[in-house]
Amino acid sequence: MLTIHAQPEGLRRPVLIMAWSGWNDAAEAATTAVRYVATSLSADKFAEIDPEEFYHFGLTRPHVRFKTGSETEREIVWPTTEFSIAQSPSLARDVIVGVASEPHLRWKAYCETVLELARRCDVALVLTLGALLAEVPHTRPVRLAGGATDPELAARLGIRPTRYEGATGIVGVINTICRDHGLASASLWANVPHYISGIENPKATLALVKRVLPLLGVTLDLSDLDEAVRQFDRNLTEIVSQNAKIAAYVKKLESRDAEEPGGVEPGQGSDLPPAAELVAEIEQFLRQQRSE
Numbered sequence: 474m475l476t477i478h479a480q481p482e483g484l485r486r487p488v489l490i491m492a493w494s495g496w497n498d499a500a501e502a503a504t505t506a507v508r509y510v511a512t513s514l515s516a517d518k519f520a521e522i523d524p525e526e527f528y529h530f531g532l533t534r535p536h537v538r539f540k541t542g543s544e545t546e547r548e549i550v551w552p553t554t555e556f557s558i559a560q561s562p563s564l565a566r567d568v569i570v571g572v573a574s575e576p577h578l579r580w581k582a583y584c585e586t587v588l589e590l591a592r593r594c595d596v597a598l599v600l601t602l603g604a605l606l607a608e609v610p611h612t613r614p615v616r617l618a619g620g621a622t623d624p625e626l627a628a629r630l631g632i633r634p635t636r637y638e639g640a641t642g643i644v645g646v647i648n649t650i651c652r653d654h655g656l657a658s659a660s661l662w663a664n665v666p667h668y669i670s671g672i673e674n675p676k677a678t679l680a681l682v683k684r685v686l687p688l689l690g691v692t693l694d695l696s697d698l699d700e701a702v703r704q705f706d707r708n709l710t711e712i713v714s715q716n717a718k719i720a721a722y723v724k725k726l727e728s729r730d731a732e733e734p735g736g737v738e739p740g741q742g743s744d745l746p747p748a749a750e751l752v753a754e755i756e757q758f759l760r761q762q763r764s765e
Contacts, residue, residue: 474522474523474526474582474586475520475521475522475523475586475589475590476520476521476522476523477519477520477590477593478518478519478520478521479519480519480593481519481558481560481567481594483560484560484567484594484595485560485566485567486566486567486595486597486598487558487566487567487568487569487594487595487596487597488566488567488568488569488596488597488598488599488600488688488689489556489569489570489571489587489590489591489594489596489598489599489600490507490510490568490569490570490571490600490601490602490685491507491570491571491572491573491587491599491600491601491602491647492504492506492507492571492572492601492602492603492644493572493573493574493575493642493643493644494572494573494574494575495574495575495642496575496642497575497603497604497642497643497644498575498603498604499604499605499606499663499665499667499670499674499677500604500665500669500670500671500672500673500674500677501604501673501674502604502663502665502673502674502677502678502681503602503603503604503662503663503681504572505673505675505678506602506678506681506682506685507570507571507572507602508570508572509678509682509698510568510570510682510685510686510689511557511559511570511572513693514559514561514564514568514691515559515561516557516558516559516568516569516570517557517558517559518555518556518557519556519557519558520555520556520590521553521554521555521556522553522554522573522583522586522587522590523553524551524552524553524554524576526578526579526582527576527577527578527579527582527583528552528574528576528577528578529577529578530552532577533552533574533577535549535550535551535552536549536550537549537550538550552573552574553573554571554572554573554587555571555572555573556569556570556571556590557569557570557571558570558594564689564690564691565689565690565691566597566689566690568689568691569590569594569596571587575642575643576643580643580646581646581650583643584643584646584647584650585650587599587647588650588651588654588656591651591656596656597657598626598657598658598659599647599648599651599656599657599658599659600658600659600660600661600685600688601644601647601648601658601659601660601661602660602661602662602663602681602685603619603642603644603660603661603662603663604662604663604664604665604674604677604681605662605663605664605665606665606666606667606670607664607665607666607667608666608667608726608729609664609665609666609726609730610666610723610726610727610730611666611669611676611706611709611723612723612727613727613730614680615663615664615665615676615677615679615680616663616664617631617632617661617662617663617664617680617681617684618632618633618634618635618661618662618664619632619634619635619659619660619661619662620632620634620635620648620659620660621657621658621659621660622651622652622657622658622659623657623659626657626659627659629687629688630659630661630684630688631684632659632661644660645660648660661681661684661685663677663678663680663681664677665677666726668719668722668755669709669755671755672755674705675698675701675702675705676702676705676706678698679695679698679699679701679702682695682698683695709755712754712755716754718754719754719755
């Protein structure tokens with residue numbers, strides 16, 4: 474199930490950072506953050522988990538594409554869990570990143586496979602990133618939450634544990650399994666406004682990346698993400714200015730956010746109106762912006 478193409482050598486207390494698309498990845502903020510870190514650190518692929526036992530291919534379909542340099546020969550791209558590693562004297566420690574779609578089947582076996590890679594690479598910490606839909610306004614700083622096996626680690630990440638009980642995803646499962654196996658782990662989640670769930674959220678991505686980098690002892694040029702956030706905010710400001718319904722909704726969220734600075738726990742009841750119409754209107758506006 475696990476294939477290591479080239480066993481890394483001279484490893485220095487590696488951190489394994491992972492994110493999964495799907496339920497754990499509102500507005501694609503978590504997977505985008507992990508990919509951003511991997512690209513910025515020039516991480517090289519070295520291992521993968523075969524998807525055959527863990528995915529329902531009718532739900533997460535493989536893709537077909539032309540092979541590089543060919544206009545006639547096609548290849549299948551499967552929903553594989555890929556691992557890349559960044560090793561550099563400029564890094565305080567080695568960084569392993571993993572990105573995948575949330576598996577559908579045999580979660581315990583899947584997590585054990587991830588832990589097998591962690592053991593074979595002497596991973597010192599497993600850090601998972603996630604993003605959840607929350608009734609928070611886009612006008613406020615992105616709220617981060619999560620938990621860690623070690624209180625000192627939680628303090629370094631600036632997170633406090635949530636009181637959430639309910640359905641969980643692969644992120645929750647793998648962190649529990651890491652704890653049960655005595656492997657240090659932490660989970661960091663960004664709160665994403667639910668009324669803009671259908672578009673990528675660079676603001677949430679930037680918040681995750683900024684919180685992770687100090688743990689890695691890394692400084693990166695984030696100017697491209699900063700510009701993406703500025704454009705994101707400009708688009709939303711224009712939407713709100715042109716639509717009284719959306720403006721009223723955001724104002725109500727801001728008011729409640731000021732009254733309840735700790736935020737509403739996932740699954741907690743809400744007195745706010747349904748946002749389905751707002752989601753449709755916002756997405757239509759952004760489509761029009763891209764087509765102009």
